[in-house]
């Protein structure tokens with residue numbers, strides 16, 4: 342075992358009660374990793390509490406145990422493990438509640454796979470951040486192998502979910518040969534991927550009213566800049582009727598990006614109080630999302646970003662968004 346793995350093992354060995362912390366942006370990797378650690382550490386006799394400052398998103402609620410994640414630290418614990426984030430900027434909920442200070446007084450290990458990290462958690466005793474790993478779940482599997490922590494099928498289900506989440510079902514560049522090896526071993530452990538997939542699909546099914554509404558949105562899509570940008574606006578009345586049932590942007594953005602020629606898909610929401618929000622998604626090679634969102638006071642990643650504007654006329658926001666998006670796309674295609 343290398344030094345870092347030894348420190349992780351020592352932190353776990355010395356603790357009776359361990360808190361597994363997910364940052365303020367939970368996803369399949371962080372929740373799957375947290376649930377896997379809960380099983381792995383329970384199986385070696387530890388008490389485990391799962392913490393996340395924000396609620397688990399609905400699309401993850403097919404994972405058994407998601408409802409054990411709580412949004413407060415327990416009164417007493419001996420150590421913590423932060424999964425899938427090494428930056429303080431994603432632990433704002435703990436900062437706001439004053440609990441971060443509390444966390445910092447106990448031994449803390451960070452398990453992550455993000456390449457560029459700013460504001461690194463300063464109080465961690467050990468940070469194991471391997472950016473060659475597809476996911477934190479994959480990292481945890483290799484650590485369990487090294488330390489010889491047994492991995493049950495239940496733990497394996499969390500790890501598989503973590504890997505599939507970050508690799509988009511083993512389809513993106515993050516999936517390495519070792520990722521496939523580990524997936525094979527998880528199947529050998531008894532993890533039933535088809536059953537997992539079926540539970541996920543069952544949970545993400547839409548009501549018939551939403552199915553029909555999706556048709557309306559597709560009809561209303563505007564294609565601008567020679568079809569490079571697809572844009573839809575959702576007014577307050579539709580937000581009231583449909584948003585409680587299903588989030589409209591992810592309902593159509595995949596189809597918008599699957600339209601020939603489309604480089605950027607934008608879903609605007611126009612609220613009655615004048616607020617305008619935008620969800621931006623881009624196709625590979627056209628990652629203007631972060632810059633476009635920043636121009637409008639928002640932020641995010643190259644391929645997925647968002648913004649919120651208040652105090653400006655909707656028509657002006659839409660025009661500004663589309664013209665700046667065109668400018669960014671044209672800079673990409675005609676480099677100066």
Ligand SMILES: [Mn+2]
Nearest residue numbers: 370425477507
């Ligand atoms: Mn991840």
